[in-house]
Amino acid sequence: MSERAALLRGIRVWLAIFVVCLVLSGATAFPLVTELRLLDDVVTSPASPLAEHMPALVEWIERVREGLDATDEKYPFVLYGTDWLAFAHLVIAVAFYGPYRDPVRNIWVVEFGMIACAGIIPLALICGPIRGIPFWWSVIDMSFGVFGVIPLYLVRRRIKQLEALTAPVGAAR
Numbered sequence: 634m635s636e637r638a639a640l641l642r643g644i645r646v647w648l649a650i651f652v653v654c655l656v657l658s659g660a661t662a663f664p665l666v667t668e669l670r671l672l673d674d675v676v677t678s679p680a681s682p683l684a685e686h687m688p689a690l691v692e693w694i695e696r697v698r699e700g701l702d703a704t705d706e707k708y709p710f711v712l713y714g715t716d717w718l719a720f721a722h723l724v725i726a727v728a729f730y731g732p733y734r735d736p737v738r739n740i741w742v743v744e745f746g747m748i749a750c751a752g753i754i755p756l757a758l759i760c761g762p763i764r765g766i767p768f769w770w771s772v773i774d775m776s777f778g779v780f781g782v783i784p785l786y787l788v789r790r791r792i793k794q795l796e797a798l799t800a801p802v803g804a805a806r
Contacts (some may be wrong), residue, residue: 640795641736647784647791649734651746652726656776657724662715666705673698693767725749736792737799743792747785753778 634642634754669692676683677689684691709764729746754775761771 637795637798640791640805644736644788644791645733645794647788648729651769651784651788652729652733652779653671654781655726655729659719662722665712665715666701669694669698669701689767689769693770698718700764732788732792736788737796738790740792740796743789747782747789748787750778750782753781 641726665710670792675681676694699710732742736743757766757771757774757778760766761768761774766774
């Protein structure tokens with residue numbers, strides 16, 4: 634396998650991993666009420682050690698479930714916002730087909746994704762406290778940006794290597 638083919642394969646593998654995670658992250662926003670009910674049932678079951686070892690987490694999950702249940706019962710249209718959140722994840726995932734197909738020409742999509750990952754951190758730090766989100770939960774949210782930027786960084790680095798291999802000799806950089 635040539636160096637160019639190996640780089641292209643690596644780029645596509647990392648992009649596929651990123652897209653799968655993005656799609657899964659978005660798809661889980663559709664059935665949010667059901668998911669929270671199931672999660673609450675699991676963490677509050679007598680078999681779960683979480684109530685003993687992580688009571689704050691269990692209380693937070695119960696609170697979120699109560700809030701979602703009340704919203705779903707009285708104001709289900711508010712949950713339409715999470716449907717749009719899910720849709721946005723899916724649309725962004727589609728954009729990564731560009732760098733999958735032609736990485737050098739579409740490196741801007743990867744860079745945009747990296748900027749979006751970086752933007753998660755100030756959003757969580759600013760909006761988390763405003764919305765009454767526990768700091769430790771904001772840290773979990775910020776981890777999506779940190780872990781999301783890793784494959785994108787690797788992809789960008791490989792795209793730059795691929796670009797150097799395919800650049801005409803003597804071309805200005």
